[in-house]
Amino acid sequence: MRFSKNALALDPARETERIVGFLRQNVRQNMRRGGVVGISGGIDSAVILALAIRAFGAAKVVAVMMPDKDSDPISERLARDLAAKFGIQPLLEDITRALEGFDCYRRRDEAIRRVFPEYDAAKGYKAKIVLPQDLLEADTLNVFSVTIVRPDKSDQTLPLPPREMLEIVAATNLKQRSRMSTLYFHAEARQFAVIGTANKNEHAQGFFVKYGDGGVDIQPIAHLFKTQIYQLARHLGVPEAIQKRPPTTDTYSAPCDQEEFFFRLPFEKLDLLWFAQEHQVPIGETAQVMNLSEVQVQRVFDDIKRKQRTTEFLRLLPPMMDTPPAVSA
């Protein structure tokens, strides 16, 4: 095959029809009567909402906004604009109290304080965790650091020791799991399906929480690269403000985009490089088309492979054993 920068171009109308058919067939097959979508003000959930409404009609789709006290208020505003554009009234479920019940914030903040004793969310400190940047320039491994932003806007980053890394991630994952529970409440109360919003980048590289945002009944866009989601968004008429918003985790109190949190590279480059790797395009040809060195291309290929391999367990069902052998009489 010939690799070019247009390799990920979609026929958005045809892909829309394909996904709408997939949604209808699978949701009906599982005896569900409609769909529930968590809308975040981001591009993926916006596309899913538009597709679900095409598949089932607005009366059979529930859109739920689930902010917590760390969420950027812009997210709710964009989610409301989206729902209005597609003619539905969104539900608001603030999950802050649920998270307080789980002790999410205390557990997370205690772990941050062991790295930064001065950190105090009540005094206006904010925090996020990040991976090393500049994947093209340096082949650093995926080791998280924690960044605090002080009330005077100065920031500082330090490496995260293993225990603190695990505790911050585990506490923060309570957010995605609380959202999953909330979506299933609304789905089960109506005999609807929970519709997942993960794209290929998130699903295959493991940028999701098992039984959190990964806990859904159907994944209609997990086969599409992020840059292809933008093509669908344009076709489906997703509001411009959502299309222009940089992809964010909106999970940590300090602003954190998906590139610094996980992907380490702009999607325009990452997606094409990943496509080239999947289609076994020679490194030399890939480097030439992408205007990169072969070393840079190899770094990205290695990073993709590492993420896929180390997150494999997220995508697996719990292993089960065979029936025990019969006991002879």
Next chain:
Amino acid sequence: MTNDPARQEIETPIREFIASSLLYSSEGFKYADDASLLREGIIDSLGVVELVEFLQKQFNLKIEQQEVRPENFDSVAKLAAFVRRKNGLPGGA
């Protein structure tokens, strides 16, 4: 693998740490010293962080984030060479 006692002061504790703390193995480290820890799936990102912490404590090092790269962390041999280089010992080239 080598039987040189001086070399084993670094390689042996690294092998033992990986076997006991990352592989949960009671049978020791069964791989060659130049086996790729990343490609073989022996360590994941948490394993890398644990290795950083172990090396810092065991060999009294301060490891910077930009040093946590495959050329330093991808095998027992590379880890040992990295430790030697950081401590100014021979064999760290």
